[in-house]
Structure formats: C-alpha cells, structure tokens
Amino acid sequence: MFTLRTENLAKRFGPRKVFSGINFEITTGQSLAVVGHNGSGKSTLLKVLLAQLRPTKGKVEFARDNGPMDDAAIRDQVSFVAPYLTLYDHLTAEENLKFFATVAGDSITGKQVDSLLARVGLEGRGLDDVVGYSSGMKQRLKYAVAMLKKPAFLILDEPTSNLDQEGKEIVFNLIDEYRKESIIIIATNETEEYQLAEQICRLGQ
C-alpha cells in the first residue's frame, strides 16, 4: 500500500504567494484532481510533489506500508506526463523508450517496444526521429514512456493536452487501467478530466 501525503504545503516565488495550506493524503486506489484557473499553481504543486521545486513551507511524503520512501524508491514508482516534459528529439521513439527503460533499471525487448508504441497509436513510427513528430504524437510517446513501468504514482499535468479524440481515449483507458493499483494525480481545468478523480484539490481560491 502506497501513500502520498502533504502537510501544510506552501510555495512562494519571491513576494508572490502561489499556494498555501495544502493538506491531503491519498493511498493506492485513490485519485486526486488538482484544479484552478491559469496561474493558480497547479503545475507548481506537481513540481513540488516531484521534488523539482522546494516548498517554501510544509512537506511532501511518499510512503510505502507507512514507511517513508527514499529518492531511488520514489523514482522507481513515479510516472509523470506533462506538456513541458521533453523527450530526446534527435533520438527515435524506440531509442527513447530503450533509453528510459535502461536508466530506470529495466531492459526492454524490441517486441515490447512495438507493443507499447501500438498501445499509444504509434505503430510503425518507432524508427522515426522524434523531431519529426507532431505535438500530439510526442504526447503519446510520453505515455508510452510512462507505461514502461506499472507506477504506484501516476502524475499527469494537463493529460490530454495536444491530443485528438483517439489520443484522449488512450489516456482515459490508461487511467482506468491503473486506477486500482496506483495513486493518480491529475492537474487540469478540463471537466471531463477532473471528473475522473474522486477527490479535488482547488487552488487559487
């Protein structure tokens, strides 16, 4: 059983308060939508959760069976997709997938790569350089990278950004598939996306 909890989390950029007093605790099988108007700090909150920004106050704890997880264990269990997450443009999709699998401590066969690419609707494009992909195809490839592992924490920032209807279906199916075994956090303004989560954290109020 995994848990993600925050305690009185606050973030400031200089004199500007982004958010404060964020408290939540979610466990495996639960999902949380982070909602709020543009600039309310949704992406900032996700970056704080992912330890990419230091909170001004409060703390974030990733726990497994109530024991805190170290950095390596968190890296092993977190998958993150966001429009500002960039893969290597001058590598092919297959090279990107193999690279991210290997640095995460796994190995992946060509067959598994093909299967992952097919799941995100990129079959037959594995040998193309990512630089030639459209923004929607790049977003799909990020989901393929996220699916390299069965994450205990699936964190999505604007999950259907740049995606067409077929791409959105892929994301919704992924969320459904991981719902029971993962903690899912979605930062969004789209009604159809935040309705996928059971709990809501509103920012900018």
Place this chain on the structure above:
Amino acid sequence: MPNRSAGLANKTLAVYVKDLRLELRTRYALNAILMFGVTTLAVVSFAVGQTGLSPKLLAALYWVIMFFSAMSGLSQGFVREEETGTALALKLTADPTAVYLGKLFFNFSLLSTMTIIITPLFFVFTDAPNDNLAPFVLILILGVIGLCGATTLIAAIIAKAAVKGALFAVLSFPLLLTLLIGLISASQKVFDGQTIMEIGTDLQFLVAYAVIMITGSILLFKFVWQE
C-alpha cells in the same frame, strides 16, 4: 512489462551512448571544441612558429590551448539537457550517479578526440621536441581525465544559469589552476627529455587530482542535480 536487470554500469552506459548518439547527430560540442582548438593552435603557430621557444613556454601554450578548448565544449552535455528541456525527464528517471558517470565518460571521449587531433598538429606547427612521447602521452591521459573530472560537475552547476559560457570558465579556473600548473610542470620536464621515472612525483599529483575530483564530484553531484 520490461525486465528488471540493469545495474549502475548499464545505466551509465545508456547515458553515455545516448549522449554519443545525440552528439554524432547534432555535433554541437564536437564542432565547438574542434573549431576552438584548431583556431587557437593556428593563432599560436602563426605568432610563435618555429622560433625555438623554451620547453616551459611550449608546455604552457599547449595546456592553454587545451584549457580553452575544453571550456568551449565540455559544458554542452548538461547545457543541452537544460536548454532542450530533457533534464526533467532524466531527473525523474535516472540514478544521479549514472548520469554523472555517463556525462563524465562522454566528456572524456570528446576531449580525447580533440586531443588526438590537436596534439600532432601542435608538434607539426611548433618546434616542440617529439622524441620522448611515451611520458607525454601518459600526461595527456591524466590531464584529460583531470580536466573532465573537474569540469563535468561545474557544467551541471552552470547549466541553469543565464550566462553559461562565462560562468563555466570563471568557476572552472580556480579548480583547474592547480591541475594546469601540474600539467605544465610535467610537460616541461618531458620536453626537457626527462623519463617517466623522473617525473614520478608529477604523475602522482595528476593521479591524485583526478581521483579527488571524480570522487568528490560523485559525492556532490546528487545535490547539484536535484536542486
């Protein structure tokens, strides 16, 4: 779905091969480092030519060329990750030690390539004595390892800064000063005709410098990379 198997060596190799592939496809760092090295060497050879410089001056000129060439390209590994936005994906996935070691080996390959091209040209364009090459090659290897060991960590520090180039040279200089003095001193003795045994103390210093820099960088890198 994937199989769990990769240890630190495999992860390091993955980072190294990825950087090598990107470099071979884009040639950002290699072009910068070679252009700078060849241009500086040409300027030096036109300025001093075959004018019978002392071994000390020749050694100093050689390592000044190496230092500034290294400054022009060795930061690219981390700067490119930040500028293209791939650093976030790497931070969220990879073991920091594997990232550091992969980048270190990549920088070593880059600087070694430059050294292999620049060094013969240096002997051609100047009247540096080339009859005592074995100890000089040893100094080169230790010098390249030392330069990469110190600058790889600094490249990670400056990657997020606005004025990367200037900051890289400024931060590297104090760390590299002792190495450069050691390299110049050892090279001067080799140009004077001394053997490997006779420059043993200098070699010990160069080995110690490389070991300290790489060990210190491995210990500190995690904090630099995650901030």
